[in-house]
Amino acid sequence: xxxxxxxxxxxxxxxxxxxxxxxxxxxxxxxxxxxxxxxxxxxxxxxxxxxxxxxxxxxxxxxxxxxxxxxxxxxxxxxxxxxxxxxxxxxxxxxxxxxxxxxxxxxxxxxxxxxxxxxxxxxxxxxxxxxxxxxxxxxxxxxxxxxxxxxxxxxxxxxxxxxxxxxxxxxxxxxxxxxxxxxxxxxxxxxxxxxxxxxxxxxxxxxxxxxxxxxxxxxxxxxxxxxxxxxxxxxxxxxxxxxxxxxxxxxxxxxxxxxxxxxxxxxxxxxxxxxxxxxxxxxxxxxxxxxxxxxxxxxxxxxxxxxxxxxxxxxxxxxxxxxxxxxxxxxxxxxxxxxxxxxxxxxxxxxxxxxxxxxxxxxxxxxxxxxxxxxxxxxxxxxxxxxxxxxxxxxxxxxxxxxxxxxxxxxxxxxxxxxxxxxxxxxxxxxxxxxxxxxxxxxxxxxxxxxxxxxxxxxxxxxxxxxxxxxxxxxxxxxxxxxxxxxxxxxxxxxxxxxxxxxxxxxxxxxxxxxxxxxxxxxxxxxxxxxxxxxxxxxxxxxxxxxxxxxxxxxxxxxxxxxxxxxxxxxxxxxxxxxxxxxxxxxxxxxxxxxxxxxxxxxxxxxxxxxxxxxxxxxxxxxxx
Amino acid sequence: xxxxxxxxxxxxxxxxxxxxxxxxxxxxxxxxxxxxxxxxxxxxxxxxxxxxxxxxxxxxxxxxxxxxxxxxxxxxxx
Numbered sequence: 001x002x003x004x005x006x007x008x009x010x011x012x013x014x015x016x017x018x019x020x021x022x023x024x025x026x027x028x029x030x031x032x033x034x035x036x037x038x039x040x041x042x043x044x045x046x047x048x049x050x051x052x053x054x055x056x057x058x059x060x061x062x063x064x065x066x067x068x069x070x071x072x073x074x075x076x077x078x079x080x081x082x083x084x085x086x087x088x089x090x091x092x093x094x095x096x097x098x099x100x101x102x103x104x105x106x107x108x109x110x111x112x113x114x115x116x117x118x119x120x121x122x123x124x125x126x127x128x129x130x131x132x133x134x135x136x137x138x139x140x141x142x143x144x145x146x147x148x149x150x151x152x153x154x155x156x157x158x159x160x161x162x163x164x165x166x167x168x169x170x171x172x173x174x175x176x177x178x179x180x181x182x183x184x185x186x187x188x189x190x191x192x193x194x195x196x197x198x199x200x201x202x203x204x205x206x207x208x209x210x211x212x213x214x215x216x217x218x219x220x221x222x223x224x225x226x227x228x229x230x231x232x233x234x235x236x237x238x239x240x241x242x243x244x245x246x247x248x249x250x251x252x253x254x255x256x257x258x259x260x261x262x263x264x265x266x267x268x269x270x271x272x273x274x275x276x277x278x279x280x281x282x283x284x285x286x287x288x289x290x291x292x293x294x295x296x297x298x299x300x301x302x303x304x305x306x307x308x309x310x311x312x313x314x315x316x317x318x319x320x321x322x323x324x325x326x327x328x329x330x331x332x333x334x335x336x337x338x339x340x341x342x343x344x345x346x347x348x349x350x351x352x353x354x355x356x357x358x359x360x361x362x363x364x365x366x367x368x369x370x371x372x373x374x375x376x377x378x379x380x381x382x383x384x385x386x387x388x389x390x391x392x393x394x395x396x397x398x399x400x401x402x403x404x405x406x407x408x409x410x411x412x413x414x415x416x417x418x419x420x421x422x423x424x425x426x427x428x429x430x431x432x433x434x435x436x437x438x439x440x441x442x443x444x445x446x447x448x449x450x451x452x453x454x455x456x457x458x459x460x461x462x463x464x465x466x467x468x469x470x471x472x473x474x475x476x477x478x479x480x481x482x483x484x485x486x487x488x489x490x491x492x493x494x495x496x497x498x499x500x501x502x503x504x505x506x507x508x509x510x511x512x513x514x515x516x517x518x519x520x521x522x523x524x525x526x527x528x529x530x531x532x533x534x535x536x537x538x539x540x541x542x543x544x545x546x547x548x549x550x551x552x553x554x555x556x557x558x559x560x561x562x563x564x565x566x567x568x569x570x571x572x573x574x575x576x577x578x579x580x581x582x583x584x585x586x587x588x589x590x591x592x593x594x595x596x597x598x599x600x601x602x603x604x605x606x607x608x609x610x611x612x613x614x615x616x617x618x619x620x621x622x623x624x625x
Numbered sequence: 626x627x628x629x630x631x632x633x634x635x636x637x638x639x640x641x642x643x644x645x646x647x648x649x650x651x652x653x654x655x656x657x658x659x660x661x662x663x664x665x666x667x668x669x670x671x672x673x674x675x676x677x678x679x680x681x682x683x684x685x686x687x688x689x690x691x692x693x694x695x696x697x698x699x700x701x702x703x
Contacts, residue, residue, distance in 0.1 A: 235671075238635065239635040243635075248700050251674060251698060252699075254681065254695065255674040269679060272695075459701065462701070463699065463701040467672040467698075467699035467701045468670060468671065481672075482669065581680055585681070
């Protein structure tokens with residue numbers, strides 16, 4: 001009998017779409033001990049199972065739905081699923097996390113991981129109900145919005161509670177910035193929706209009845225109580241609950257952390273006014289993304305009347321609404337709410353959508369895109385009426401939207417005429433609503449994050465420098481952030497290395513990262529995990545697994561041809577702002593990015609000439625096979 | 626001296642009982658922004674951004690009578 005893996009289901013479901021077959025596979029215990037789950041385990045599978053250079057939109061790509069060992073309704077933040085694949089947007093490591101019931105329900109269905117291969121000959125959706133796996137016709141779901149698809153599948157299955165992740169129209173159209181949606185929540189970045197669309201997989205529905213017992217239930221309950229108490233007493237958790245992610249809009253603007261007008265500036269001075277308008281006119285109530293979340297940072301919002309009238313929906317987030325205000329120089333919050341809502345319904349990433357529209361507006365201003373190119377559309381800065389129109393055109397690949405649908409890097413190449421200088425991205429992923437001129441660690445996290453210029457992994461750099469969050473990482477070598485100036489460059493490379501290895505762990509463990517912002521430490525996660533699995537783990541063991549994961553994802557990118565030059569950041573993310581409160585502030589300018597990068601490589605044990613992990617480092621991390 | 630103070634999101638509660646209804650606070654001369662935050666009992670380990678008359682300033686900035694101070698913190702979401 002194989003060893004029973006405590007704390008896990010111990011099984012993964014492998015789906016072959018071309019012949020509509022599946023198999024249930026037992027998982028190697030040692031691999032779980034080395035990678036735990038989430039983006040760690042998925043990196044191991046994708047690195048081993050897909051070949052270098054494959055077309056991300058071909059049947060050769062695989063898409064993995066990965067839970068972590070702490071994905072559970074009982075664990076604070078445990079409503080989490082990671083979707084991993086080779087990105088069609090960047091051709092690099094691709095991952096996207098989504099909060100909601102899907103992760104815990106996939107575990108209840110009896111699977112730690114779901115690996116999807118090949119391509120269906122006709123559109124299908126999957127029903128996973130314990131051991132019952134069905135391939136269901138999805139042709140009638142095509143061209144429906146996300147909420148329509150979700151409703152139709154639930155009606156068909158006669159189950160109003162079943163967890164469903166689906167793509168929108170954009171995923172069907174292989175839009176490179178397409179999302180995979182769980183109701184109003186998005187696994188947003190890197191184009192996972194296009195990968196699903198390329199496989200003719202429209203949706204996955206899961207439910208089940210499995211239970212996982214903890215190895216040491218008494219210790220587990222004590223560890224759970226400890227984490228719950230941290231969250232209960234956390235000022236940050238209260239802040240998330242009361243204000244949501246939108247609560248940062250005015251503060252980030254003031255801090256010079258709000259990229260404005262396609263990163264021409266890092267401050268606009270409109271954040272307070274826009275947040276006040278949203279609070280008064282749009283915000284309705286807060287919402288849990290999964291059953292029982294003690295933070296409940298989600299926001300239900302609407303636009304009650306006018307040309308941007310929008311029904312109540314979940315999804316009014318800081319990133320989304322910054323993308324449709326500051327990025328594009330739009331002062332109309334109703335238009336931003338409406339555009340963000342349409343992104344979720346059509347299934348495109350709000351951040352990339354806002355960024356690619358800002359790019360197009362700047363090209364239009366500079367005469368690189370003409371009114372003829374836009375079929376008469378006025379792409380002037382701040383044109384609120386244009387925003388929902390372009391969201392629809394991108395999702396449907398219509399007109400200028402067809403060019404923008406592939407993200408800023410590819411769009412810049414198509415536009416030509418030096419448009420690349422207006423494409424704000426790292427490794428092909430569009431920049432989010434935090435500005436590296438607010439603190440220098442963010443520059444290094446942007447440049448070196450394996451999936452590119454995202455809003456999750458790099459954010460610890462900004463939170464450390466400006467927010468003075470230490471994340472409980474001081475025992476692992478991070479200096480007290482209150483002793484570090486946000487604009488210092490020396491030392492930031494080393495700090496970033498340590499932060500990255502610790503702060504990747506929520507995405508490995510299968511929990512929401514906001515709980516580390518609320519004060520939960522790696523030691524507390526290690527106690528939870530140890531009591532659940534019976535393994536004897538400490539915080540330092542999690543840091544090592546984080547380091548292994550970061551290196552393996554780096555190897556994935558190295559194999560795809562990425563190197564040191566791909567760790568660069570856009571000039572605008574380093575240079576003096578063209579306007580705003582920081583235009584005369586010399587300290588916000590990044591003077592020696594290369595120096596910070598070299599320091600980072602040295603801390604990582606990577607070759608400073610190439611940015612490739614050294615053989616010694618790989619041996620140390622047992623990645624040298 | 627009399628200073629106008631506005632606190633945001635998670636910092637709002639520190640105004641209670643210290644900032645007057647007209648959003649002002651009376652401070653002695655030579656008070657810095659750090660001195661203001663301490664007089665409001667805001668913990669030192671909270672990351673803050675100060676704007677004086679909508680211009681960013683560091684915590685060592687010496688306040689002057691009649692200035693308007695906005696103090697922002699970070700929830701750090703999204």
